[in-house]
Amino acid sequence: MMIGSLKRIKSLSYRRNSWWTGSLLLLSTGFILFIVICSLFPDQIASHSPTRMDPSDALLAPSLEHLLGTDQFGRDIFSLIVHGSQQSVVIGVLSVLIGGGIGALIGLVSGYCNNALDNTFMRIMDIIMTIPGIMLAILVSAVLGPSTLNLILAVSIASLPGYARVMRGQVLHVKDAGYVHASRSIGLGHTGRILFHILPNSLPPMLVMATIGVGNAILMATGLSFLGLGTVHEIPDWGYLLSLGRDYLTVAWWIGFFPGLFISLFVISVNILGDAYRNYLDPRSATS
Amino acid sequence: MRTLLEIRNLSVGIERGKEVIPAVRNVNLDIGSGEIVCLVGGSGSGKTVTSLAVLRLIDYEGGRITGGEILFQEEDIASLAQQEMNGIRGRKIAMVTQDPMTALNPVFTIGNQFVEVIRKHKSVSRSEAWNEAIGLLEKVHIPEPASRMKQYPLELSGGMLQRVAIALALACQPELLIADEPTTALDVTIQAQILNLLLELRAEEGMSILFITHDLAVAAEIADKVAVMHEGSIVEQGTALEIFAFPGHWYTKSLVQSKHDLLTSSASDENRQDDEIILEAEGISKVFPLKSKPFQPKKYVQAVDEVSLYIRKGETLGLVGESGSGKSTLGKLLVSLQEADSGQILYRGKDVTGGTKREKKELRKNTQVVFQDTFSALNPRWKVEEIIGEPLRVHTRLSKGEIRERVEEVLQLVDLDPASRTRYPHEFSGGQRQRINIARAIILHPEFLLLDEAVSALDLAVQSKVIELLKKLQQEMGLSYVFMAHGLDVVRDISHRIGVMYLGRIVEIAPAEELFTKPAHPYTKALLEANPTIDLDHKRKRHVLHGEIPSPVNPPAGCHFHTRCPLATEKCRLEAPAMELLIGERAVACHYPLEKKERVELLR
Numbered sequence: 001m002m003i004g005s006l007k008r009i010k011s012l013s014y015r016r017n018s019w020w021t022g023s024l025l026l027l028s029t030g031f032i033l034f035i036v037i038c039s040l041f042p043d044q045i046a047s048h049s050p051t052r053m054d055p056s057d058a059l060l061a062p063s064l065e066h067l068l069g070t071d072q073f074g075r076d077i078f079s080l081i082v083h084g085s086q087q088s089v090v091i092g093v094l095s096v097l098i099g100g101g102i103g104a105l106i107g108l109v110s111g112y113c114n115n116a117l118d119n120t121f122m123r124i125m126d127i128i129m130t131i132p133g134i135m136l137a138i139l140v141s142a143v144l145g146p147s148t149l150n151l152i153l154a155v156s157i158a159s160l161p162g163y164a165r166v167m168r169g170q171v172l173h174v175k176d177a178g179y180v181h182a183s184r185s186i187g188l189g190h191t192g193r194i195l196f197h198i199l200p201n202s203l204p205p206m207l208v209m210a211t212i213g214v215g216n217a218i219l220m221a222t223g224l225s226f227l228g229l230g231t232v233h234e235i236p237d238w239g240y241l242l243s244l245g246r247d248y249l250t251v252a253w254w255i256g257f258f259p260g261l262f263i264s265l266f267v268i269s270v271n272i273l274g275d276a277y278r279n280y281l282d283p284r285s286a287t288s
Numbered sequence: 289m290r291t292l293l294e295i296r297n298l299s300v301g302i303e304r305g306k307e308v309i310p311a312v313r314n315v316n317l318d319i320g321s322g323e324i325v326c327l328v329g330g331s332g333s334g335k336t337v338t339s340l341a342v343l344r345l346i347d348y349e350g351g352r353i354t355g356g357e358i359l360f361q362e363e364d365i366a367s368l369a370q371q372e373m374n375g376i377r378g379r380k381i382a383m384v385t386q387d388p389m390t391a392l393n394p395v396f397t398i399g400n401q402f403v404e405v406i407r408k409h410k411s412v413s414r415s416e417a418w419n420e421a422i423g424l425l426e427k428v429h430i431p432e433p434a435s436r437m438k439q440y441p442l443e444l445s446g447g448m449l450q451r452v453a454i455a456l457a458l459a460c461q462p463e464l465l466i467a468d469e470p471t472t473a474l475d476v477t478i479q480a481q482i483l484n485l486l487l488e489l490r491a492e493e494g495m496s497i498l499f500i501t502h503d504l505a506v507a508a509e510i511a512d513k514v515a516v517m518h519e520g521s522i523v524e525q526g527t528a529l530e531i532f533a534f535p536g537h538w539y540t541k542s543l544v545q546s547k548h549d550l551l552t553s554s555a556s557d558e559n560r561q562d563d564e565i566i567l568e569a570e571g572i573s574k575v576f577p578l579k580s581k582p583f584q585p586k587k588y589v590q591a592v593d594e595v596s597l598y599i600r601k602g603e604t605l606g607l608v609g610e611s612g613s614g615k616s617t618l619g620k621l622l623v624s625l626q627e628a629d630s631g632q633i634l635y636r637g638k639d640v641t642g643g644t645k646r647e648k649k650e651l652r653k654n655t656q657v658v659f660q661d662t663f664s665a666l667n668p669r670w671k672v673e674e675i676i677g678e679p680l681r682v683h684t685r686l687s688k689g690e691i692r693e694r695v696e697e698v699l700q701l702v703d704l705d706p707a708s709r710t711r712y713p714h715e716f717s718g719g720q721r722q723r724i725n726i727a728r729a730i731i732l733h734p735e736f737l738l739l740d741e742a743v744s745a746l747d748l749a750v751q752s753k754v755i756e757l758l759k760k761l762q763q764e765m766g767l768s769y770v771f772m773a774h775g776l777d778v779v780r781d782i783s784h785r786i787g788v789m790y791l792g793r794i795v796e797i798a799p800a801e802e803l804f805t806k807p808a809h810p811y812t813k814a815l816l817e818a819n820p821t822i823d824l825d826h827k828r829k830r831h832v833l834h835g836e837i838p839s840p841v842n843p844p845a846g847c848h849f850h851t852r853c854p855l856a857t858e859k860c861r862l863e864a865p866a867m868e869l870l871i872g873e874r875a876v877a878c879h880y881p882l883e884k885k886e887r888v889e890l891l892r
Contacts, residue, residue: 178665179675182728185625185738186679187652200669283712284668 025276028269035266039086046079050235059252069254071244077258080241087237088218088263091152095217099156100210103163108202110164111171112194122168125161133158134223141229151224155217166209170202177201204278211274215267238263292496293319293342293464297356298366300334300341308352311337313520315356319464324490324497326507326528328543329517330747331718335500338517339466341366342498343381344373360464379409382457386469388449392441398425398452399437402459409460424455427492428485445836446611447478454485461493468500475610475774477833480818483510484832502747504547505777505820508532516540532822546752547777547822565637566735566768567622567655568598572631574617578841589840591617593792594631596867599736602762604769606783606800608776608815610837614792615772619738622770623655624648653683656729660741662721666713672699673709676728683732694731702727702757719750723757730761739771743778755782776819780804785873788812791840791848794867798874808876808883811849847879855880 038045047067057074060066068077106125110118128136140154174180180197188196222239236244238259245256295317301308312334319325327335340346341353344365358365360376368376377383385391392401402421403414412420418437425433428451441449450470457465467486471479487510490497501507507514508528515525516539524537535541574592591614599605607615620626622633624640632639640651656679659665666675676698677691686694696706702723713721722742729737739758743751755778761767773779779786780800787797788809796809807813814833835852838844846863850856859879867877876883 178659178661178663179667181625182657182659182665182725183667183678185623185652185655185657186682186728187649188678188682192682197667201667282669283671284714 021276024272028272031265031269032273035085035089035262038082039089042083042086046076046082048076048079050075050079050083052076059248059255061252062254068258069252071252071255072248077241077254080235081238081259081262083235084237084241084259085262087148087235088221088239089266091148091155091221091237092214092218092266095152095155095159095221096210096213098152099159099217100163100206100213102156103160104167104203104206106160106164107167107169108171108194108199111168111202112175112190112198114172114175118168121164125164128157129161134220137220137224138227138229141224146229151221151229154224154229155220158220159213159217163206163209163213166205167202170205171198174198174201200281204282207274207278208271211271212267214270215263218263218266290321291318292321292323292361293317293498294359295338295342295356296359298338298341298353298358299355300337300346300351301354302337302349302351304350308354310354311351311520312341315517315522317515317522317525319496319498321463321496322490322494323512324486324499324510325513325515326499326501326511327515327517328501328504328507330502330749332519333517334520335502335517336468337520339383339468339498339500342466343377343383344368344370345377378405378462379460380462381464381466382460382462383466383468384450384453384457384470386472388446388453388473389441391453392449392456394441397438397440398444402437402456405456405459421455421459424458425452427458427489428452428455430455447474447481447836450474450478450482451485454482454489458489458493462495464496464498466498466500469502470499471506472501472503475837476776476815476818476820477610478836479506479820480832481834483820486510503820504532504543504748505822508822509820516543542749544822546749564601565598566601566635568634568637569622570596570632570634572596572618572621572628572633574614574621574626575629587841590792590843591840592621592628595792595794596631597787597794597797599768599770601735601768602766603785604762604771604783606779606786607770607772607789608774608779608786609789610815611774612791612837612840613789614840615789616740618789619657619740619770619772623657623736623738624651625657649683653679653732654734655736655738656732656734657738657740658722658725658729658742660744662718662725662745663713665725666721668713671710671712672724675713675724676709676731679728679732695727698727698731701730701761717750718746719754722746722754726754726757726761730765730767733765734767736768736770739769741773742771744773744775751778752781758782776815788815791837791843793848793877795849795878796874796876798870798876799872802874806883808870808874808881809849809878810853810855810880810882813882814852847877 052075054074057066057070058072060070062069066076066078068081070076071080106121110121136158137154140157141150144150144153175198180193183193183197218239221237222243225237225240241259242256242263245259248255295315298312298315299310300312302311315338317325327338329335337346337351340349340351342358342365346353347370353366356366360381365373365376399418399421402424403417406412406417406420407414421437422433425436430436430448430451436444444452471482474482483506486497489495499507499510511528513525514528514531515522516531516537517523518539524531524535524540531540532544535544571594572592573590573594576589576591578587578589595618597605607618609615617626621628624633628641633641635651635654640647643651673692673695676695680686680691680694695709699706699709704720704723704727713724716724743754746754758769759782762769769782771779771782783800785797786800786803787794788811789795790811796803796807796812798808803812804816807816818833833852838848838851844851845861847853847856847860847865850860853860863879865877865879867875869875870881870883
């Protein structure tokens with residue numbers, strides 16, 4: 001009993017610096033907005049045409065003319081990033097939504113039923129897990145053919161087991177909570193229990209996982225593009241830009257550095273936003 | 289008597305950001321060598337903080353000693369470095385905590401944990417340490433100590449583990465043992481055994497004990513000296529006799545009073561409105577299969593075994609018994625949260641086992657449950673009005689406004705501020721949360737409430753208030769209760785009749801007062817004797833029930849209780865006694881009941 005109140009005092013003593021969190025949140029939101037605008041109106045933001053090649057401008061360091069420098073063909077890196085944002089964001093967000101959504105559903109059903117069906121689902125997930133993610137994605141893309149949609153599908157399937165397992169664990173835990181038993185004793189049916197009690201209380205870890213998953217998805221898509229299984233348009237996505245820069249890392253660090261920076265910033269921003277949303281949903285964190 | 293520990297003007301603060309919140313203020317306490325001192329108080333009163341400060345473990349809990357000194361053998365612990373404390377902790381001052389399961393490392397065998405501790409403080413070989421550990425286990429009366437040494441904590445019962453934890457604390461012959469609620473999580477029978485053990489060890493080893501408890505009766509059983517804590521200060525201290533017979537401070541008085549209230553007031557028959565039977569169980573049984581290894585016969589746990597009982601309108605039936613006796617399962621069967629394997633459950637004379645979905649829903653409307661864990665029973669993401677209004681949304685088609693009205697009404701009924709409906713569960717105290725639970729249970733005006741350890745997690749003062757509320761609601765709404773608790777006094781206070789369970793069977797059932805004053809079953813008698821009281825001739829020789837409740841996987845043949853019964857004969861070993869009516873509503877299942885039928889009739 002006493003330990004409980006001790007813990008309560010301790011959790012209170014951990015007071016977040018609200019000024020710092022607030023400005024971080026503002027920055028992340030701003031960055032994500034910027035990326036979204038970039039992906040919607042790339043022509044208005046980009047300083048150069050992403051397809052304009054000029055050998056005389058090749059491998060220029062960042063300057064006022066070329067904010068983030070140029071690549072080996074003389075293309076403006078900033079413009080490439082702006083134009084590539086659309087594909088990266090679409091791949092990252094969509095594959096997380098699809099993979100996380102289906103994974104959560106499988107986890108929910110598995111955890112709630114916890115019977116032969118659960119066993120079947122989980123063994124299938126285990127099988128998917130034994131194949132390295134990138135290998136699996138290669139397999140899917142190779143079978144379905146290279147296209148953005150197939151790329152998204154491939155990445156989603158590879159990320160399924162992780163989501164399903166985490167969700168199942170959460171559901172197994174939440175399912176035994178007193179309020180779920182209480183709602184049963186009140187007379188609430190299966191659907192009501194799942195929708196009103198189990199789902200809302202199982203989702204928070206999924207939210208955290210999904211925000212990290214966005215970055216993973218972008219990088220995995222990169223790998224596929226690199227192998228020629230994604231979609232290599234004339235405008236490369238961020239991941240592909242990053243891998244292009246690798247060859248020139250010693251002479252022109254900016255080619256790889258800036259796309260990488262954008263991926264990191266995007267992932268961090270999504271993460272911070274997801275965290276804030278999770279806190280917003282949790283009434284317990286509101287008062288402390 | 290030499291003074292071992294002197295606490296002088298001790299103040300402890302908990303750091304919260306930059307400010308320090310005082311948790312303990314100006315505590316003065318002396319512990320003489322060989323003395324047992326009890327710190328008594330409600331939760332949050334600073335008992336544990338004080339004990340942690342003595343061990344300087346408070347530094348790791350975000351706390352700081354802000355003033356005063358702790359003189360242990362004339363050395364000031366408060367000013368020692370943590371490095372120096374390591375020589376004192378374990379060696380001179382040892383600690384036993386409330387939950388023995390978390391105090392022992394689950395991945396090491398009992399033996400390994402002993403060897404680690406012994407070799408940490410003494411330079412002995414592994415085998416010497418091993419043998420020493422066996423000796424320690426013998427000292428705390430653990431049967432077959434040598435084979436226990438190779439077992440993991442998980443394989444032992446709670447009572448056994450607490451013995452192991454005590455033996456572990458004794459490993460270096462400490463001069464002071466700090467026991468923080470060591471018996472709170474245990475059954476009364478096991479509690480009595482542990483208390484006896486501590487008294488015995490004190491006599492043998494001459495060590496001092498700082499015993500922390502919220503239960504006055506436990507303090508009365510064991511203490512030489514009692515200190516009552518309230519809101520971070522010691523409000524009163526003195527010998528056990530002084531404190532319990534002549535309490536001075538209002539807080540002590542209220543504590544003693546609430547304990548007395550429990551003992552003197554018991555639900556009288558006048559409250560009972562009529563003889564209409566609401567719920568009836570006829571020979572219900574429930575068996576759980578255990579997970580078995582392949583190629584081995586499947587094992588079963590007989591959780592409830594041919595139990596029959598009835599509950600009248602407006603009546604409270606109490607259920608007592610050690611953990612593992614099947615109380616909770618029986619409760620779940622009664623409200624159809626679990627299906628009985630055999631037997632019938634009649635609700636208002638109608639069989640409800642295996643009913644249709646609609647019948648079930650109707651039954652759920654009329655039978656509600658209040659759970660023990662006040663926190664987990666409330667969805668943390670919902671506001672109070674959503675929680676309490678849930679049954680209305682499931683069973684009725686009321687509008688939002690009507691639901692709000694009913695919620696406010698019912699909040700008033702359980703003595704909560706109707707304005708608190710927009711708050712979240714975590715903003716309430718344990719007692720208030722239990723009121724919310726009760727409010728949710730009664731909003732549909734059910735006829736029957738299952739109270740599964742509903743007040744067990746609450747402080748004594750809060751407990752008696754919740755009990756009062758339950759009694760009030762029973763009178764106003766004509767509710768019937770089945771009330772389960774491991775605290776016997778609470779059950780006596782609220783129940784009209786009490787059933788005693790042992791290994792899935794009801795062994796005795798009788799009106800509350802008669803059961804407490806003239807128990808007929810030896811097990812009932814043993815339970816009552818194990819129950820601590822604030823009776824002041826507490827040095828009376830008590831008859832402590834030996835051993836623990838046997839595993840329900842392999843219950844003893846014949847009368848389940850024969851393995852621990854002082855009266856058992858060959859007949860008990862072979863033949864299970866049937867439930868026999870003594871008189872009126874008293875029934876007992878025993879071949880040699882302490883109250884004979886003829887005698888009871890004669891006395892009438």
